[in-house]
Amino acid sequence: MYSQGLIGADGSTDESQEVLAAFQQRIDAEEKIEPNDFMPQGYRRTLIRQIGQHAHSEIVGMLPEGNWITRAPTLKRKAALLAKVQDEGGHGLYLYSAAETLGVSREEMTEELLAGKAKYSSIFNYPTLTWADIGTIGWLVDGAAIMNQIPLCRCSFGPYARAMIRVCKEESFHQRQGYEIVMTLAQGTPEQKAMAQESLDRWWWPVLMMFGPHDADSQHGDQSMAWKIKRFSNDELRQKFVDATVPQAEYLGLTLPDPDLKWNPEKNGGQGGHDFGAIDWDEFWAVVKGRGAMNRQRVEARRKAWEEGAWVREAALVHAQKRAERNRLMTQAAE
Amino acid sequence: MAENETPLWEVFIRPRNGLSHKHCGSIHAADEVMAVQAARDVYTRRGEGQSIWVVRSADIIASDPKDKDELFEPTAEKIYRHPSFYKIPDEVGHM
Numbered sequence: 001m002y003s004q005g006l007i008g009a010d011g012s013t014d015e016s017q018e019v020l021a022a023f024q025q026r027i028d029a030e031e032k033i034e035p036n037d038f039m040p041q042g043y044r045r046t047l048i049r050q051i052g053q054h055a056h057s058e059i060v061g062m063l064p065e066g067n068w069i070t071r072a073p074t075l076k077r078k079a080a081l082l083a084k085v086q087d088e089g090g091h092g093l094y095l096y097s098a099a100e101t102l103g104v105s106r107e108e109m110t111e112e113l114l115a116g117k118a119k120y121s122s123i124f125n126y127p128t129l130t131w132a133d134i135g136t137i138g139w140l141v142d143g144a145a146i147m148n149q150i151p152l153c154r155c156s157f158g159p160y161a162r163a164m165i166r167v168c169k170e171e172s173f174h175q176r177q178g179y180e181i182v183m184t185l186a187q188g189t190p191e192q193k194a195m196a197q198e199s200l201d202r203w204w205w206p207v208l209m210m211f212g213p214h215d216a217d218s219q220h221g222d223q224s225m226a227w228k229i230k231r232f233s234n235d236e237l238r239q240k241f242v243d244a245t246v247p248q249a250e251y252l253g254l255t256l257p258d259p260d261l262k263w264n265p266e267k268n269g270g271q272g273g274h275d276f277g278a279i280d281w282d283e284f285w286a287v288v289k290g291r292g293a294m295n296r297q298r299v300e301a302r303r304k305a306w307e308e309g310a311w312v313r314e315a316a317l318v319h320a321q322k323r324a325e326r327n328r329l330m331t332q333a334a335e
Numbered sequence: 336m337a338e339n340e341t342p343l344w345e346v347f348i349r350p351r352n353g354l355s356h357k358h359c360g361s362i363h364a365a366d367e368v369m370a371v372q373a374a375r376d377v378y379t380r381r382g383e384g385q386s387i388w389v390v391r392s393a394d395i396i397a398s399d400p401k402d403k404d405e406l407f408e409p410t411a412e413k414i415y416r417h418p419s420f421y422k423i424p425d426e427v428g429h430m
């Protein structure tokens with residue numbers, strides 16, 4: 001699903017100016033950096049942190065939607081939701097592998113997540129209270145993720161960029177299935193439409209927070225942009241997202257819960273765009289620091305899954321040993 | 336494999352910066368260093384490559400082509416994995 005404006009990576013680096021300049025030259029020439037190439041420590045650290053957070057987000061992101069699989073209203077919706085959640089699991093795996101090319105192990109990343117030390121997108125610490133939330137998540141949360149992930153397809157680190165191309169191909173259905181759910185509700189009974197509106201009211205602001213702090217308050221933005229890990233700033237992506245979403249909400253006859261939202265013809269260099277209201281950054285930081293409604297449950301659910309899966313991992317190892325032994329005996333007998 | 340047989344290696348070439356390595360064929364060579372050299376000589380004589388991977392052919396585990404149907408056929412009916420399965424009005428822009 002999604003990566004957020006990166007939280008807390010240390011891009012500082014102690015290579016000599018010449019070495020950094022030579023690296024920057026490669027970046028500026030739009031060359032992709034591959035795992036065995038030289039890279040500054042800060043570049044490696046930033047990517048490990050960002051790809052790791054992105055991978056964790058895909059995995060934890062399965063939980064809020066997984067909550068509704070057994071209660072989906074029709075077989076069609078159930079199959080689609082199951083397929084979507086399965087895709088998110090796959091996205092997590094592509095990303096963990098991309099991070100592993102930088103020298104971090106899967107075990108280290110898993111441990112960090114289970115210990116509650118790793119960050120993942122703040123959006124997944126909100127609960128899914130109604131079926132409409134499943135529509136809203138596909139439409140807006142995946143929509144915001146796509147906005148973020150499309151420029152990551154051109155990230156300077158080759159394995160991350162290639163993973164993103166694969167992910168983006170799969171995301172389109174996620175957003176469309178979500179929008180279709182919301183559209184069905186919005187065109188349904190008054191109660192159904194009210195349910196869609198109530199869900200939109202709860203998710204709109206947290207979704208805008210997914211793009212991360214304002215550029216002026218974001219510590220890592222400049223270095224990540226210079227290294228072409230990022231191509232657009234948090235605020236640029238947020239603006240694109242708002243402008244894309246307004247007509248989608250209008251078509252549904254739903255209201256974005258922001259009294260300050262209005263068209264401003266001057267915006268986006270004279271092309272026009274939407275002004276929107278102030279984001280509650282206290283809420284954002286509270287959720288990032290662990291005080292969201294679902295932070296504890298999310299990590300707890302991952303830990304439970306890990307522990308309850310232990311016997312499967314052990315059984316697979318024993319099975320592999322037995323099979324190897326059987327093959328050895330068969331080869332011996334054949335000789 | 337007989338003891339004095341030269342092992343077989345699968346060769347993967349990254350054709351351009353930014354792309355992944357792509358399988359292009361195989362080569363016989365006595366060890367990994369000679370395999371890379373031989374792969375260079377055989378598969379990149381016209382600058383086709385940016386980088387070479389070689390993997391012992393014996394280390395590749397492949398699915399059996401005759402299992403193709405049971406492995407892949409089930410995805411054919413899962414049409415809801417494709418964006419076109421969902422009807423989205425043109426007015427709302429590209430999604």
Ligand SMILES: [Fe+2]
Pocket residue numbers: 001002058087088091167171
């Ligand atoms: Fe995803």
Ligand SMILES: [Fe+2]
Pocket residue numbers: 001088142145171174
């Ligand atoms: Fe997604």
